[in-house]
Each structure stands twice: as C-alpha cells, then as structure tokens.
Amino acid sequence: MITLFDYALSGNCFKVRLLLNWLGLAHEVKPVDFYPGFEHRSDAFLTINPLGQLPVIEDDGEIIRDAQAILVHLAARYDPRGHWYPLDEPHRLGPIQTWLAFADALTATISAARQHDAMFFDLDIASARAGGHRLLRILDEHLWFAELEGHDWICPGDRPTVADIACFPYVALSEEGGISQADYPAVLRWVDRFTRLKGFQPMAGMLPLPLAGAAT
Amino acid sequence: MTATVAIGTQPVALERDVRAASLVRSALGDMPLVLWRCDQGEIHVWEDNCPHRSVRLSAGRNLGDCLEDIYHGWRFGRDGALISIHAAKGKELPRISARVLPVATGSGLVWAGAGNQAVPPTDFAITAGEVVMRPLPFSVGAASVAAACAGLEGLRILVSPTGRTSATAYGFVRRRQAESDADAARRANATLSAARRKLEAAA
Numbered sequence: 001m002i003t004l005f006d007y008a009l010s011g012n013c014f015k016v017r018l019l020l021n022w023l024g025l026a027h028e029v030k031p032v033d034f035y036p037g038f039e040h041r042s043d044a045f046l047t048i049n050p051l052g053q054l055p056v057i058e059d060d061g062e063i064i065r066d067a068q069a070i071l072v073h074l075a076a077r078y079d080p081r082g083h084w085y086p087l088d089e090p091h092r093l094g095p096i097q098t099w100l101a102f103a104d105a106l107t108a109t110i111s112a113a114r115q116h117d118a119m120f121f122d123l124d125i126a127s128a129r130a131g132g133h134r135l136l137r138i139l140d141e142h143l144w145f146a147e148l149e150g151h152d153w154i155c156p157g158d159r160p161t162v163a164d165i166a167c168f169p170y171v172a173l174s175e176e177g178g179i180s181q182a183d184y185p186a187v188l189r190w191v192d193r194f195t196r197l198k199g200f201q202p203m204a205g206m207l208p209l210p211l212a213g214a215a216t
Numbered sequence: 217m218t219a220t221v222a223i224g225t226q227p228v229a230l231e232r233d234v235r236a237a238s239l240v241r242s243a244l245g246d247m248p249l250v251l252w253r254c255d256q257g258e259i260h261v262w263e264d265n266c267p268h269r270s271v272r273l274s275a276g277r278n279l280g281d282c283l284e285d286i287y288h289g290w291r292f293g294r295d296g297a298l299i300s301i302h303a304a305k306g307k308e309l310p311r312i313s314a315r316v317l318p319v320a321t322g323s324g325l326v327w328a329g330a331g332n333q334a335v336p337p338t339d340f341a342i343t344a345g346e347v348v349m350r351p352l353p354f355s356v357g358a359a360s361v362a363a364a365c366a367g368l369e370g371l372r373i374l375v376s377p378t379g380r381t382s383a384t385a386y387g388f389v390r391r392r393q394a395e396s397d398a399d400a401a402r403r404a405n406a407t408l409s410a411a412r413r414k415l416e417a418a419a
Binding site for chain 1 (some may be wrong): 229401
C-alpha cells in the first residue's frame with residue numbers, strides 16, 4: 001500500500017496524484033497542513049522528511065521524498081509498459097532526467113512566486129518572477145522546435161513521459177505567481193495538449209477547461 | 217539586414233500557430249488579444265477582455281462556432297456578438313459584443329490593426345529562399361529592438377509593439393545553401409536570442 005503525504009494546493013503533490021491516478025494505483029492520502037498550519041515544519045513531519053518538503057510517499061515501508069524521485073519510482077516500478085519512464089530505452093533517460101532537473105528549477109522560481117502571492121511568504125519576488133520568465137523562455141523555445149520536428153511532448157516520443165508531468169504543474173500555475181504566460185505560445189499549446197490527456201483532472205487554480213474530445 | 221517597427225497593422229502570431237479548438241494570446245501595443253480559428257478555418261482576433269465582467273477571454277474555450285468565457289460561460293459568435301447565456305432561455309440577450317479587430321493573413325503571419333482594415337506592408341512579404349522565423353518576445357520597447365536587430369545578417373525583421381516596454385520580433389531568414397528550413401529557423405533564432413541577451417542586459 002502506498003501512502004502519500006499530500007497538500008492539495010501544492011503543484012509538486014499534484015504531479016504525484018496525477019501519476020498515481022494514471023497508473024491506477026490504490027493509495028492512502030495523508031493531508032499535511034502546509035499553509036496556514038506549517039505542519040511540514042513540525043517535529044512529526046521532519047522525522048518523515050528532514051528537508052520539510054512535500055510530497056513524500058511511503059511505499060512498502062520505504063520513505064521516498066522529492067516529487068521527481070517519486071515520479072521515477074512509481075513509473076519504474078508500476079508501469080510495466082514503460083510509457084512514463086522508458087527503462088528499456090536508455091538513450092531517452094538522459095533527456096528525461098534533464099527536464100526533471102528543470103522541474104526543480106521551476107519549483108525554485110515559479111512556485112516561490114506563487115507562495116509569495118498566494119500564501120504571503122516573505123521572499124525576493126522580483127527575482128523569483130524573473131527566474132520564472134527565464135525558464136519559460138527556454139521551455140517555449142524547446143517546445144517550438146520540438147513541434148517543428150513533429151513532437152508533441154518535452155522529450156521526443158509518441159507519448160508524454162514523467163518529464164511532462166514534472167514540468168506541467170508550475171508552468172500551468174505560473175499566473176498565480178504573477179508570471180504571465182502571454183509571451184509563451186508554444187508552452188500554452190503544450191499545456192493545452194496535456195490537459196486533454198485522457199483522465200486529466202485540473203487542480204485548484206488551473207484555469208483551462210479541458211475540451212472533451214477536441215482535436216489537438 | 218533590416219529591422220523596422222510595425223506601424224498601424226502588425227504581426228500578432230504565426231498563421232500555423234493558430235489551431236482549431238484552442239486559443240492564442242497576443243497583444244497589439246497595450247491591448248491584449250485573443251486569437252482563435254473557427255470551424256470554418258478563419259482566424260478571428262479580438263480584444264482579450266470579456267465585455268461582461270472583464271475576465272480575459274483567452275482563459276475560456278474555442279467551441280468552433282463561438283468563444284466561451286470561463287467566468288460565466290457567456291458565448292460570443294464569430295462576429296463578436298453575445299449569442300448565449302446559461303439558463304437564459306426565451307429571454308432577450310443584452311446587446312453586448314467582444315471588440316473585434318480587422319485581420320489579414322500573409323507570409324505565414326497573422327496581421328491585425330486597430331483601424332478599420334488590416335493592411336500588411338507591401339515591402340514585408342516572404343520571398344523565395346526565405347523561411348519564417350520563430351517570433352521572439354523582448355522585454356524592451358519596439359524602437360530599441362528594431363535598432364538592435366537592424367544589422368543581423370540574412371534576417372528581415374518586423375517588430376510588433378506589445379506594450380510600452382515590450383515587443384515581439386517577427387521575421388524571415390534567408391536559407392543558406394544546403395540548409396534545411398528547420399536549421400535556418402534554428403540559426404536565426406540563435407542569432408536573434410544573442411541580440412536579445414545583449415540588448416536586455418544593457419537595458
């Protein structure tokens with residue numbers, strides 16, 4: 001049985017919930033009151049994750065922390081087809097890993113800006129937003145040229161991978177941190193495609209309404 | 217080669233980037249825009265502002281024959297006029313309309329203007345051997361962008377103001393011998409990105 005230590009408004013928790021649901025994995029959710037309770041800084045939670053970060057999962061008695069590590073763990077262990085993390089195609093793993101690290105950078109910038117605007121965290125908002133725009137420019141360029149070569153997803157292939165799941169939440173939520181998406185049309189097309197994946201359910205704060213059955 | 221600021225009618229997107237069943241965001245100077253392709257294949261350019269409660273229309277949905285606002289689900293037809301309100305069956309609809317802008321297409325670009333007509337400049341049309349570049353947004357004003365891009369070899373640039381201190385560069389790159397369209401577009405994008413880094417660092 002898998003237990004997810006979860007916060008409903010966290011993009012990093014959302015990505016784990018998405019993959020758990022897409023893989024059809026039964027799991028128990030333990031809500032952690034990140035805001036306003038700051039329960040992630042409590043002694044009880046720091047025993048589970050000394051970094052004080054969400055999400056965390058417990059799987060067969062093993063604790064796994066870090067959203068990207070959890071995605072890799074779940075996909076490698078529970079997706080025998082290898083769609084989300086293609087273990088049988090080693091040449092694809094390096095690029096996927098590159099974008100998992102990029103997702104961490106999105107957390108450091110866009111998620112920080114959102115915590116400032118939505119949860120009153122005290123941090124350098126100008127620097128967080130500038131960092132977010134810098135990353136969105138990089139992603140937009142990457143996706144524009146990927147489209148030109150006929151690819152719909154962050155890493156070449158017929159299907160999305162954990163790289164798309166990892167990058168999606170904070171890109172889609174960027175405007176909650178005052179980071180406009182207007183200058184990133186290729187990013188918006190990718191967000192559109194992602195929200196139209198079968199079984200996708202948005203989290204609070206994600207505006208786009210998926211168009212059922214629409215051509216992508 | 218050349219770079220100038222678009223006046224009156226300006227590029228607002230690449231034609232191929234405006235797809236069925238989706239919405240595109242852009243700007244005409246200070247005016248935010250929403251672009252959508254209807255089920256008849258035509259591209260529509262409107263001010264990105266719902267005339268009902270000012271929520272941006274681009275957060276809504278392109279339903280093919282109309283655009284639906286996300287906030288109250290009000291629907292606006294191809295001519296911009298309100299055509300439906302949820303649960304308003306049988307009652308007369310208020311006569312409100314989205315602001316519709318004149319549109320033109322040409323050289324792979326979507327053009328819009330604030331006047332009565334969109335008229336792309338005759339001296340900025342794609343020629344044989346040229347490839348449409350990836351549009352590049354800048355966080356400095358259009359005049360500075362044009363000045364910084366004027367000398368870039370093989371590129372013809374038209375700069376669309378998207379605000380007082382922001383602009384997007386559209387353009388064509390001359391393909392080199394034995395170079396693919398994609399490689400030419402990549403090369404032009406790298407050249408323009410380098411010019412942007414330099415310009416934004418100075419600003």
